[in-house]
Amino acid sequence: MNTRTIEKLSILADAAKYDVSCSSSGSKRKNENGGLGNASGMGICHAYTEDGRCVSLLKILLTNHCIYDCAYCISRKSNDVRRAAFTIDEVVDLTISFYRRNYIEGLFLSSGIFKNADYTMERLVKIAQKLRTEHRFNGYIHLKAIPGASEDLLHQAGLYADRLSMNIEMPTSEGLALLAPDKKREDMVQPMKYLKKAIAENIDSKSASNRSRLFLPAGQSTQMVVGATKETDWDVLGIATEFYQKMKLKRVYYSGYVPVSNDKRLPSVGTPVPFIRENRLYQADWLLRFYGFRVGELLSPATPQLEMEIDPKLSWALKNMQVFPVDINSADYQLLIKVPGLGLESARKICTARRFGRLNWEHLKKMGVMINKVRYFLICDKDYERKDWQPEQIRSFILNGGASKYKAAFSAQLQLF
């Protein structure tokens, strides 16, 4: 490492930052060899950038040279940007030096495609291998699976990495064909299928013998860009559900498109990043994974977009008022978590606390529940004066009661433009 490394780092970190995943949790890799690092605990965010995103991993590209020309990508072949490439040792050194100083949880390595898929993948694998074997590194390693890489290389990657991810890039095949004519959805889905099988086989074989061998303990994830093409939230969440169910993915990330190109096929440079939509998609994603909702309950082909003004759970509740009010002292957990304003943690607390006696609003308030939101959907011992509010009234009470951090974005002023 030397001062030239600083320059390379600035180029190759800058090019990697559009990949939003930074998760370092979910692995089971313990420091059992007296070496460096431990990835068995929960993930840790060591810093936060000024855009408020977590910095958990050293997220870099091996190189930003690329043979492809995907319109949405800053490293596309036709883009006039500074190019650089790390050597294998540079990446290993950087990772170890940063990890020893407690800057990071590990490495997230991706790369532009140089020469071909296998040539690139082979180098990514070599870096992971070197970290694990020569440096006895037990920190977190997330490698990007290169579309079209051979199964043999994917398998090797799985032996050293904690997570592999293959980005689907665009929510629809049409979007992909439009913006990334060199890439095929099939080349992305095939490796996912292979890895899903390999992970399952490894778990099966573990019970028989060879207990200590890990194979992608933190599973697979993917990412798609939203707001670059004309896909709907129904499309986006539909494909996400498919990935969760059929491919057993651990996470699907949604990345609001940051305009990096003057290409006519894309929103022009200067178009605002669709933050709110991205946020609503993540909220919906959580509802699907942890709150027992199905996509069909939140959206339909007739209403294919999430509401921007209110969160998806509230939106669902206002359309399904027949479910409410729910009795705080008797409703079961599965129903409680569907109440707007109640999270998994408050629902759990309510369920344990009411075994000791009946709960009232005062108890809820002290537990940190947002009374102003839940009061329209719950009944307690000493009830608020109940009126037959219409959903539209409840919506406006809640909207006017709390200051949404997005409020400015809905002001009439903006509509003038």
Add this chain to the structure above:
Amino acid sequence: MKQVVYDGSFAGLLTAIFEVYEYKLKDVTLCREGDFSPALFEKHHVVYTNEQKAKRVMAKLNSKMSTAALSQFYRCFLAELSEMDNCLLRYAKYTVSSKNSVENNYRNPDVLLVQQISRKVYREKHRMEAFVRFKLTGDGLYYSVIQPDYNVLPLILKHFRERYADQRWLIYDVRRKYGIHYDGSSLEEVSIDFGSSSQASIVEERSSVLDEKEELCQQLWQQYFSSVNIPERKNMKLHIRHMPKRYWRYLTEKMA
């Protein structure tokens, strides 16, 4: 009202709880030695820490609550908040007097407070696991200076020992004037008396000169931190909520 004074150690707190029962003390206020000022016309009771008594209280609590609740209890002690000791005393009495575990009875104000404060301490512990920044000295010691809101060093030891099993390190709490040193095989508490001058800077001076690569590493990290930022998404409010300003003075990436 009777003040019960103890030495501020965890065993001391447990001994105090024991003696509240032993001497049938009524209407008591717990007080740490350092915070104690004798009030006129009021009696006080001095507790001498006793391992046997502490162990008995521990065993009793252990039999009445889960391990998770017991560590909540310990975390609240580490919060070093003056009202907390009395809350812990009431919580312990409530626990002892009940047949079954009361740890989930959030309708009780003490149970709720223990839950809430222990959570704050836990968050601080987690923050320190994130915000410790080691610097490497010429003789191979990775050292870090911290100034946590609560006394979380005892809670983060395990994490750092497991993670940095093959390197020598020192984490020093400037507020509480003690640190933990790991020599590659065992942990040791160290207290360094720096006198009155600025403590962080003395740690820097006392430790031998920095390793020759240290400055480059810090520059690399600072470069990385600024390069991963996406200016189009700037959100300082969120940034500061996650990384409150009081931690910045010890964060390498915020020193550039």
